[in-house]
Amino acid sequence: MQANFIDNVGRPASSGLSIPMVDPSDGQAFDAIGRGNAIDVDDAVSAARRCQERAWGQLPAADRGRLLMQLSVAVTAHADELAAIEQRDCGKPTRQARADVAALARYLEFYAGACDKLHGATIPYLDGYSVLTWREPHGVSAHIIPWNYPLQIFGRSVGAALAAGNACVIKPAEDACLSVIRVAQIAAEAGFPSGAINVVTGYGHEAGDALVRHAGVDHISFTGSPDIGTRVAQVAAQRHCPITLELGGKSPQIVFADADLDAALPTIVNAIIQNSGQTCSAGSRLLVAESIYESVLERLALVFRTLRVGPAALDLDLGPLIRDTQQQRVRRMLAAAQDSGIQIVAQGQIVSQAPPTGFYQAPVLLRDVPLASPLAQEELFGPVLASMSFRDEGHAIELANATAFGLVAGVWTQDGARQFRMARRLRCGQVFINNYGAGGGVEIPFGGVKASGYGREKGFEALYGFTTVKSVAFRHG
C-alpha cells in the first residue's frame, strides 16, 4: 500500500481507506494507494506553504536549477524502475513507458536551465520615475494530473512550477499514480527540501475537490476531461484562484492531394495508436482531399490490419486501455456508430496472449463519419480514427474547425503558401506542417483554445503561467 508523500516522508492517508491499483493488461489489482481526503490535502498544502515561504522560496534561482538538474539526472538513473512502474500502472508498451521517462528527464533538464533566465522588465516612464516588473511565483501550486501520461505531465507542469519558485501539491489520477509518488521520493533523495513536492492520492471528487477548494492553493494546473475541468474552474473562480486547463481535443490530420503520403501515413497511424489513443493531442480525425480519399483509405487499411494489441510487456503496437469503463465507452460509441451506418474500413488484432480480463481494444479505421456524429465531435480516448473527405482548402478549414475543441492540427501538403494559410486559419493551439507533434518538443508551448482549455504549458511560455507580475514604480525625482 502506497502512502501519500508530504514533507518528504510517506504518510498514510488519514481515512485509513485504500483504492486498489489495477494492471490494465490483466485487470488484476497488484497494489493499493491511500484514499486521501481534505485532511491530507490540508497537511500537504501547509507543508508546501512552509517550504515556499522559506527553503524553496528563498533559494537563489540558480540553485533551484541545480536541484532540478539533479532530479533530471536521478530520473535517468532510475529509468528502468520508473518505466516498469509506468508500464504496469498505465498498461504502456515498453517503448512508450521508456519514452515517457526520457521525456520527464528532458522536461526537468529544460526547466533546470530556465530557472535563472526568467526575469521581469524595466519600463520607460515619466521623468522622475523608474518602473520595473518582478515575476513572482504564485506560491502554492496545485497539480491535478490524469492517468494517460503521469510522468510526462509531472515533468511539464510540476517541473515548470518548481522552476518558477512555487512549491507543489500533486493529486495524481486514481487510475495511475505510482510513478508520481516514486518521483517525489527520488526528488527528496536528490536534495529537494521538505514540502517542495507533495503528493496526495485519492479520488477526484474527494482529494481533488479538496485541493481545488483549499484557500491555501494559489494556482491550479488541471489536465483532464472538459466536464471536470469546467467544474474545477468554477470552484476556483469562487475564490479567484488562477487556473490552467488542458482538456484534450478532437484533432484533425488534414491531407491534401499533393501530400507526401509515404511520410504522412505512418505518422497519421502513430498519432492515433500511440498510448492506445489515450493522448490529449491524438490525431483522431482524418480529413482527406476527395481525389485521393479512396487510395489513402486503402493504404491505411493495409496498415491497420497489421496492428497488434496485447499486454504492455509484449511491447506490441498498442497496449490495453486504462480501465474497464474506458473500454466500455469506446465499445459503446463504436456500436452506436455502426448502428447509424458508419462503416469500419479495417481494424487491428488483439493477440491470443491477451488475458480476457485485460482492457483491450483493437484499433479501428472508420470512413465517411458525418460531421455531426459523436465520433467526429467527442474525444473518445481510444484507437479509433474517424475519416471524411473534403472538396477544397476552404472546406478542409471548415471541417477542421467544426468541433468544440481546438488543441492540435496536422497539415500535409507541399504547397508553401497553403501551409501558411492553413496555419493561420486553423483555430487551435498548435499546428504541425508535414509532421505531427514535432517529436514531443518540450521547448514548444502547448495548450488549447475553446473547449480544449486555456493557458500554455511546455516551453519557456509555461513559466509565465506559473508566475504573477508585480509592477514596482519608484518616484525619485
Ligand code: NAI
Ligand atoms: P477526469 O477529468 O475525471 O480526471 C482527470 C483528473 O481530475 C484525475 O486526477 C481526477 O482524479 C481528477 N478529478 C476528477 N474529478 C475531480 C474533481 N471534482 N475535482 C478535482 N479533481 C477531479 O478524467 P477521466 O474520468 O479519468 O477520463 C474521462 C475522459 O476525460 C477521457 O475519456 C478523456 O476523453 C478525457 N481525458 C483527457 C485527458 C487529457 O490529456 N486532456 C486526460 C484524461 C482524461
Ligand code: MG
Ligand atoms: Mg472521472
